[in-house]
Amino acid sequence: GYQLAQSLIERGHKVSFITNNYQGHRSGLRVMANGMKMYYLNQLPVLQGDVAFLSFFHCLPLVKQILVREQIDIVHGHQSTSVLSHCVMMAAKSLGLKTVFTEHSLYSYNDFTGIHLNKLIKWSFRDLDAAICVSHACKDNFVLRAKVDPHQTFTIPNAVDSNRFTPDPSIREAEIKKSGNPDTINIVFISRLQYRKGVDLLLEIIPKVVAQFENVNFIIGGDGSGMADLKALVEKHNLYNRIEILGGLPHTKVRDVLCRGHIFLNTSLTESFCIAILEAACCGLLVVSTDVGGVPEVLPKHMAYLTKPNVKSILRQLARAIINVKKLPCDTFYNELAEIYNWR
CATH class of the missing domain: 3.40.50.2000 (Glycogen Phosphorylase B;)
Structure with a gap:
């Protein structure tokens, strides 16, 4: 996400991230390279991990405030198992913003986890504006699971930071x-x-x-x-x-x-x-x-x-x-x- 954000900033766009607090000690707002903003949202102290119901209603007011403050036009979420991603995209739709979602993983159709997750994303992505999958296999899997329009789902592979992975x-x-x-x-x-x-x-x-x-x-x-x-x-x-x-x-x-x-x-x-x-x-x-x-x-x-x-x-x-x-x-x-x- 960081490399993508920096590339968008180079093209004249403004990018802000919303994520959970990092390892329990990084929270609040941090400004990164080229003015990229990182919002680390605190979780409820009684929770161990990400409990969907409580996290959703805890984060929603903060997310809406951030979207309004930063004058966001497009919200881009990642990973269908992320509670925060669903929360942010729902807040974006309530404000009339465009939403894009990227799926990185393959999930099954017939086990308990897959059945539960697939029902969730069918509901959550009902009014999604566009979706991105990292491979054609991922796209086929996602379209069947989420029942989204295949003509609004695009295959864009992951990239690599070639400056960090050089032969020696x-x-x-x-x-x-x-x-x-x-x-x-x-x-x-x-x-x-x-x-x-x-x-x-x-x-x-x-x-x-x-x-x-x-x-x-x-x-x-x-x-x-x-x-x-x-x-x-x-x-x-x-x-x-x-x-x-x-x-x-x-x-x-x-x-x-x-x-x-x-x-x-x-x-x-x-x-x-x-x-x-x-x-x-x-x-x-x-x-x-x-x-x-x-x-x-x-x-x-x-x-x-x-x-x-x-x-x-x-x-x-x-x-x-x-x-x-x-x-x-x-x-x-x-x-x-x-x-x-x-x-x-």
Whole structure:
């Protein structure tokens, strides 16, 4: 959102953000670069998390006051699970403002959460002026769930800040020199260690890959429910020298970790776009990813080896990537992607 806002400001527009207070200590109004305003709304102190009913009526008067004060013309909301987004867009419609909504995720139709959410968005988005989805797969999913007009729903992919994700071969060369083996290949996996991100597939893949390729190591960043199983796997197979577990990573350190690798692995079971593989390719990594959701729409074919979300298919494409990665001009991916994906 920040990069989009700065691009709009460069074009002469005024942009204000409304969001929840940040980590409990950032609240009120803050003025950011180029006059961009950030309103951090306080939550009720009795709440742990975002309780829809109470949050809605607590925030509505504040939101209306902000919209009037800032003389807002268009309100742009994100993510259909955000209570604040629904609150702001309803306040905007009560004031006669235009509303645009962006959906970033895929949701199911037949589980309890999906049924409840889909009924909510059918009601909330009844008078939406336009919608944006980050992939064609996301658009199909959203149109069916929200029952919005497909002619008012547009596909605009996520962009990447190409200045923050640049390739640096010297980091990879230092990593190889440190290992003492010039043939070393590092596979990077950065994601939440959860079922929907394919952590179960990852746990099955790792022992087979390190057994087949003695020159392949794993660098794993992220945290989640699968962390205990990952640590148990390392201990069981004595892979302390082959797998580096970094835990949760701040976004500012992701680029440096990516530049240490040759191959980026994504095992997700569902993705609407997957910005992670785009960032990895910008840093000069060959991508191996499951072909779920909107993933096939993200990268040109020569930058990614796509697989089915099963162990056999992923192992086949990983082996192909390990054999070919040093023969491919991966460091040239950045220039191509910086032109394709640009906020401007």
